Amino acid sequence: MPAEPALQLTDVSVEFPRRDSAVLRGVTLRLDPGEHLIVFGASGSGKSTLLQAITGVVPHTVLSTLTGSVSVNGTSTIDASVVELSRHIGVLSQDPSSGVCLPDVEQELALPLENRAVPPEQISARIDHALAAVGAAGLRQRQTDRLSGGEGQRVALAASLIAEPALLLLDEPTSMLDPAGLTAVRQAIDAATAAFGPSVVLVEHRLDDYAGPAGIAGLPERAVVLGDDGRVLADGDTAAVLAGSAGQLNARGCWLPLETELLAVTGRPGGLATPEVRAALRALALPREGDDLQAPRGLGMPNDDGASPAPRIGDTVLTARNVCVSRGAELKKRRRPRRTAETAPAILKHVNFELRRGEITALLGANGTGKTSLLLTLAGLLPPAEGSVAGARPGMVFQNPEHQFVAHSVVDEVRHGLPGDAGRLVKTVLDQHRLIHLADQSPFRLSGGEKRRLSVAAMLAHDRPSLLADEPTFGLDRRDTIATAAAFRQAAAAGRAIFFSSHDLRTVATLADRAVVVAEHTVIADGAIFDVLRDPDVLMRAGLRLPPLLDWLLAEFDSAPDIRRVLNGLDAAVSGATTAPQLSGSRV
Amino acid sequence: MTAATTSAFTASGSVLARRNPTVKLALLFVVSLAMVFVFDPVTPAVLYIVALATIQASTRLPVKAMALGHVPFVAFGLGIFLVNALSRPGQILWEAGPVRVTVEGLSVGGSLALRTLVIGILAIGFVASTDGVALMGSLHQHARLGSRVTYAVLAGYRMLQEMPREWQTIRQAHAVRARLRPDGTLPRGLSAYRRAAFALLVVSVRKGERMAQSLESRGLGLSPRTTWRKIPLNSTDWLMATTVLAVLGGILALSHILGFLEGYDALFS
Numbered sequence: 001m002p003a004e005p006a007l008q009l010t011d012v013s014v015e016f017p018r019r020d021s022a023v024l025r026g027v028t029l030r031l032d033p034g035e036h037l038i039v040f041g042a043s044g045s046g047k048s049t050l051l052q053a054i055t056g057v058v059p060h061t062v063l064s065t066l067t068g069s070v071s072v073n074g075t076s077t078i079d080a081s082v083v084e085l086s087r088h089i090g091v092l093s094q095d096p097s098s099g100v101c102l103p104d105v106e107q108e109l110a111l112p113l114e115n116r117a118v119p120p121e122q123i124s125a126r127i128d129h130a131l132a133a134v135g136a137a138g139l140r141q142r143q144t145d146r147l148s149g150g151e152g153q154r155v156a157l158a159a160s161l162i163a164e165p166a167l168l169l170l171d172e173p174t175s176m177l178d179p180a181g182l183t184a185v186r187q188a189i190d191a192a193t194a195a196f197g198p199s200v201v202l203v204e205h206r207l208d209d210y211a212g213p214a215g216i217a218g219l220p221e222r223a224v225v226l227g228d229d230g231r232v233l234a235d236g237d238t239a240a241v242l243a244g245s246a247g248q249l250n251a252r253g254c255w256l257p258l259e260t261e262l263l264a265v266t267g268r269p270g271g272l273a274t275p276e277v278r279a280a281l282r283a284l285a286l287p288r289e290g291d292d293l294q295a296p297r298g299l300g301m302p303n304d305d306g307a308s309p310a311p312r313i314g315d316t317v318l319t320a321r322n323v324c325v326s327r328g329a330e331l332k333k334r335r336r337p338r339r340t341a342e343t344a345p346a347i348l349k350h351v352n353f354e355l356r357r358g359e360i361t362a363l364l365g366a367n368g369t370g371k372t373s374l375l376l377t378l379a380g381l382l383p384p385a386e387g388s389v390a391g392a393r394p395g396m397v398f399q400n401p402e403h404q405f406v407a408h409s410v411v412d413e414v415r416h417g418l419p420g421d422a423g424r425l426v427k428t429v430l431d432q433h434r435l436i437h438l439a440d441q442s443p444f445r446l447s448g449g450e451k452r453r454l455s456v457a458a459m460l461a462h463d464r465p466s467l468l469a470d471e472p473t474f475g476l477d478r479r480d481t482i483a484t485a486a487a488f489r490q491a492a493a494a495g496r497a498i499f500f501s502s503h504d505l506r507t508v509a510t511l512a513d514r515a516v517v518v519a520e521h522t523v524i525a526d527g528a529i530f531d532v533l534r535d536p537d538v539l540m541r542a543g544l545r546l547p548p549l550l551d552w553l554l555a556e557f558d559s560a561p562d563i564r565r566v567l568n569g570l571d572a573a574v575s576g577a578t579t580a581p582q583l584s585g586s587r588v
Numbered sequence: 589m590t591a592a593t594t595s596a597f598t599a600s601g602s603v604l605a606r607r608n609p610t611v612k613l614a615l616l617f618v619v620s621l622a623m624v625f626v627f628d629p630v631t632p633a634v635l636y637i638v639a640l641a642t643i644q645a646s647t648r649l650p651v652k653a654m655a656l657g658h659v660p661f662v663a664f665g666l667g668i669f670l671v672n673a674l675s676r677p678g679q680i681l682w683e684a685g686p687v688r689v690t691v692e693g694l695s696v697g698g699s700l701a702l703r704t705l706v707i708g709i710l711a712i713g714f715v716a717s718t719d720g721v722a723l724m725g726s727l728h729q730h731a732r733l734g735s736r737v738t739y740a741v742l743a744g745y746r747m748l749q750e751m752p753r754e755w756q757t758i759r760q761a762h763a764v765r766a767r768l769r770p771d772g773t774l775p776r777g778l779s780a781y782r783r784a785a786f787a788l789l790v791v792s793v794r795k796g797e798r799m800a801q802s803l804e805s806r807g808l809g810l811s812p813r814t815t816w817r818k819i820p821l822n823s824t825d826w827l828m829a830t831t832v833l834a835v836l837g838g839i840l841a842l843s844h845i846l847g848f849l850e851g852y853d854a855l856f857s
Contacts, residue, residue, distance in 0.1 A: 083808065084810070086805050087810070089805065091805040102721075114813050115806060116813075117811075400757075404762070406765075406787070417765040459765065
């Protein structure tokens with residue numbers, strides 16, 4: 001007879017007071033001890049609510065109505081408080097900076113044990129064990145505010161497992177990490193779940209990254225798909241579930257393992273290794289009738305003749321001459337000199353490049369190499385320690401859109417900083433960026449994708465010749481990523497220079513004309529995007545790793561437009577993602 | 589102990605730093621309370637000199653840090669002194685037009701100013717020798733502060749560490765769209781700060797909510813609970829407390845015998 005289930009949901013429905021329809025409907029789910037489950041669903045399909053219903057946050061902390069029953073390791077969530085339930089549940093959330101709460105790593109790990117009244121003499125050994133399980137034994141004496149994202153997330157994972165809960169909830173655990181952090185956390189999750197043996201419920205957007213080279217086999221063995229109405233659409237073996245729901249999930253803008261995405265688009269299983277799939281991708285690369293008449297050229301597509309720079313690229317609008325980027329330069333300018341100002345080292349030196357109208361340039365490099373500082377320097381927000389930045393005042397979009405918000409409604413947000421008679425312009429901008437129906441909402445209450453659209457729209461409303469953007473697609477689902485790329489293409493077509501940093505090389509390859517790579521405290525490469533991506537030396541020095549799809553495309557096709565057509569063809573399979581007409585023209 | 593919670597002021601590893609934080613805090617409180625009943629200038633002056641010498645010896649603070657720590661207390665004390673010297677009625681010592689200085693004013697003002705310094709030097713000694721995390725742990729263990737309050741303060745402390753960075757980013761993000769002043773510089777108006785403060789508030793409240801959920805998911809609030817690294821409370825701490833109280837009592841008694849000590853009556857004489 002099977003042991004008591006780690007998790008049992010019976011006919012669970014959840015409603016929130018200010019929403020007319022239920023977020024979860026009649027969900028029934030049983031998870032055995034040690035079983036691993038992944039939950040698929042588009043944004044807004046109730047994945048987060050499902051996790052909250054398991055931890056007891058719904059209905060105890062968040063105002064909501066829950067019918068049916070949830071029990072964790074035999075404890076009903078209705079009868080127990082969130083804290084009481086924590087005896088059975090470990091949670092790893094997406095943001096390492098709020099998942100780690102105390103000043104020292106040791107204290108962070110001791111806290112769950114102290115709270116469960118573990119005898120003090122056992123605590124030190126268990127801290128060592130938990131840190132070793134996540135591959136972070138060296139972090140024990142560290143302070144938590146000095147940890148990188150990947151380190152912080154591993155410490156948070158150790159803290160969520162150290163008290164050996166029966167169930168581990170992973171809520172997009174890698175979505176805020178760079179590739180290096182992602183790999184480390186991914187390995188830590190495997191090792192730690194093997195060491196502690198909890199049941200696992202995983203919600204993850206970036207599935208391709210999460211699954212890694214193993215593909216679908218790198219995901220939990222069982223999967224559940226939540227539909228838009230909050231019902232369970234499929235439940236079973238992950239490979240079978242993905243095969244059955246591929247088209248639907250892909251169209252809804254979920255990030256999927258490449259194999260599943262290719263199945264959705266080409267209708268053939270097996271992924272890149274299969275000749276039929278490759279043939280279908282090659283077919284995507286063929287120029288289609290009417291391509292020349294459609295907007296691609298104007299909307300940021302390179303010409304079919306490829307190699308030569310497209311004629312739409314115009315004059316230089318921003319020039320960096322021998323710029324030295326340093327955080328200390330700013331402090332020196334203040335009246336009261338700080339002690340740190342004297343010693344602040346240069347982050348980047350001898351930076352020389354130009355941004356031109358109509359050109360989209362990607363800024364690539366590992367975390368901590370100074371990409372954000374470089375963008376701030378170009379934007380005039382951080383004075384260069386040496387050298388000069390010349391050109392008209394640029395616009396800039398920050399990584400966290402909330403940092404930019406100044407107004408209490410969307411329409412005022414766009415109007416901010418514009419001349420008084422800009423009413424018509426504001427309306428046009430809201431229309432263009434599909435924000436008009438949200439005009440009276442508070443910017444802070446929008447969804448992640450809407451916040452990003454608003455921050456880009458509010459910046460583009462200003463007449464600036466160049467737009468800088470810091471990780472503009474970070475944390476977005478695939479549909480919003482494609483929409484952001486489309487907005488940038490439009491802005492470039494209207495004659496702006498675009499310069500954006502990103503870790504997502506697939507988006508970079510889809511969008512950018514050119515790449516600037518920073519590493520070793522300077523710019524190590526600056527050139528046409530596919531030339532840079534084909535240079536193994538540059539990739540290695542900058543710590544960049546090509547995703548398998550891009551790797552194959554670069555090997556398969558010589559011309560940039562071919563590669564671009566395949567990537568756009570894949571994006572076109574995501575419904576509602578496009579604002580630009582060229583994508584509807586190339587739908588497969 | 590924890591560099592994260594120490595400032596430039598901290599004299600970690602000193603004699604005073606090894607004492608129990610709760611005991612130190614209680615002594616600071618008791619001495620301050622006793623000072624409320626003293627209104628002559630001599631008693632607090634003696635107490636200040638004794639306290640300064642003891643704290644300097646037991647923390648080995650650099651003179652510069654010590655002087656810097658005094659600035660707010662000296663400024664506050666000077667203000668009290670001047671107000672009292674110029675406004676308190678009594679025997680006139682010096683007069684020029686509307687300005688007159690009384691003996692009572694000098695005496696009471698001097699007493700209040702020196703009282704400020706006594707409390708000030710004790711506060712400096714406390715801050716310089718106490719690790720914030722250890723203080724919270726000690727209050728939890730020795731002063732029955734609830735675990736939820738204790739760890740909420742510690743988590744809040746971590747948020748506080750990240751706030752300057754967050755503030756700077758918000759200010760920069762807002763500056764991008766700000767209309768420049770005629771000379772090309774960024775506006776520094778009150779409304780710009782208000783907007784940035786609002787954004788910081790929203791971002792921080794969100795983060796606070798997430799941290800609260802993290803702490804709950806770690807089981808904060810369960811009982812019974814244990815404490816891993818106990819903050820020591822030993823006989824040396826009791827010895828320190830007894831000595832401090834004895835010295836305080838001794839100085840007050842001596843001052844009374846010698847006729848310096850004055851209480852509330854000094855205010856109305």
